[in-house]
Amino acid sequence: MAQITVYMTGGIAVYKAVQVIRNLEKKGHIVRVVMTKNAENFVTSNTLAALTKYPVLDDLWSKENEANIPHVHLARWTDLAVVVPATANFIAKMAMGIADDAASTTILATAAPKLVIPAMNDQMWENPATQRNIAFLKENGVNVMEPATGMLAEGYVAKGRMPEPDEITTWVETFLNERNVLQGKTLVVTAGGTEEAIDPVRFIGNRSSGKMGIAIAKAAAKLGANVKLIYGNVTVTLPQDKNIELIHVESSEDMLQAVKKQFARSDILIMAAAVADWRMKKVADHKLKKQADQTSLQLTLVKTKDILREVAHNKKDNQKVIGFAAETNDLLQNAKKKLQSKGADMIVANDVSKNVFGNDEDQVIILKQKGKIEKWPRMSKNQIALRLLKEIFEF
Incomplete structure (x- = not known):
């Protein structure tokens, strides 16, 4: 069992990330959610709070967060951070160390391993800036799952589609099973x-x-x-x-x-x-x-x-x-x-x-x-x- 923080960012594929959270919970993991404001244009924070039985972190300046430092508490709590879906914008923030909202600030404060599942238009995926950011994250120990080739929101088939929830769950489980394979060595x-x-x-x-x-x-x-x-x-x-x-x-x-x-x-x-x-x-x-x-x-x-x-x-x-x-x-x-x-x-x-x-x-x-x-x-x-x-x- 792991304490997993799921970061949901503002891509249309975010609706499929809800199933990823359900899958992880069924595997026995404790899941908490951080959402960007753009992600809430597709899925409400109420939905995720109901699923996880824990408040969603989407605002560092809300009334309930005035007296504490929620992003640091959550960062320290986390065993594994999973960004699903990861937009080009959020990937760029991670690569550049930008912390201008609840999600980017929390993940910057997180020392736990990070898994990133990109989902975007093929032209955005293939853009040299995105590929540079992906390469930088990999070089610095972030695990990145290759996007799938399939029907995109724009109505044509290309690379950039988010893999299916079951595939993502298997990938996360494999990582968790392997991460302590050298424990004690x-x-x-x-x-x-x-x-x-x-x-x-x-x-x-x-x-x-x-x-x-x-x-x-x-x-x-x-x-x-x-x-x-x-x-x-x-x-x-x-x-x-x-x-x-x-x-x-x-x-x-x-x-x-x-x-x-x-x-x-x-x-x-x-x-x-x-x-x-x-x-x-x-x-x-x-x-x-x-x-x-x-x-x-x-x-x-x-x-x-x-x-x-x-x-x-x-x-x-x-x-x-x-x-x-x-x-x-x-x-x-x-x-x-x-x-x-x-x-x-x-x-x-x-x-x-x-x-x-x-x-x-x-x-x-x-x-x-x-x-x-x-x-x-x-x-x-x-x-x-x-x-x-x-x-x-x-x-």
Whole structure:
């Protein structure tokens, strides 16, 4: 049983959302409703209040709300937020963080998982602005159900129709059943690039954005896992999730110590970070200034410690270690060598010579100590993250 807040926005399909609420209640969930004023042009708040046996939140400034903060109370109460139907306007508000009415303000204050079911005209759905907003919501952990192709209110068949209530109910139930599949598991995930100091100003780094590691951490947290995200230099927004502990490091040595400490009491290590292979033999204690007659600079570098190898060879029988192989040539051959030499349970190999760093998509090959080599199709890093976790835990 879950405490579900349903957000009903102003599209003609809102009348079908009433059945979604009835279905959820029949499944044993407690449902409360937030409505936009436009939604009330199609379905009255009295109808929803009668169904849920609870007042509908549609106005932050009504007399009964003067002495409390209803949107914050409801946001904290919510286990799951379901927006059905989601208009292009409300999707845009969610993406931009706009809070100008009861519905947009409440969902902005909600930390619970969010499911969005769009319904609109096909031209509005295909508009680049809508697609940009949808992509942004997905990137930030919001689950979006694809609209159906069918008869629209305008009288022709196209994509944009809200799926049927039973389909939506099944989708919500599937999410609820899967969201705690990793409950009780602790994962250590590394992300981003390390920084090896040259002097107090400069460092040796790489082009890793941290997107893949962060996507894995977010996916694991959504599935109920306790995540320790050890990150170096990243160029994307860090997740804000109660299930994710953020641990910042700079050098490869810092990352090694953090990984060893956290993995000692964890189930899985996923090494998605791009760890430097070399560091300065001696870091200068002052800025190395360029001299007027200087035409070159020689740096003496030494190997960094191999985090993946060291941790994998010392793991317990009930622990798993997954490494990444980022290669620019001989991908499969190098990945096989890494799997054999490092002692990892699995290697995720990808070709980084073709616009991978900072990109939202990737194409990877999975190699295991036991099992066949699998070449996955090109997909978003979020999709790779979820599929990888399913591969590891087989749920």
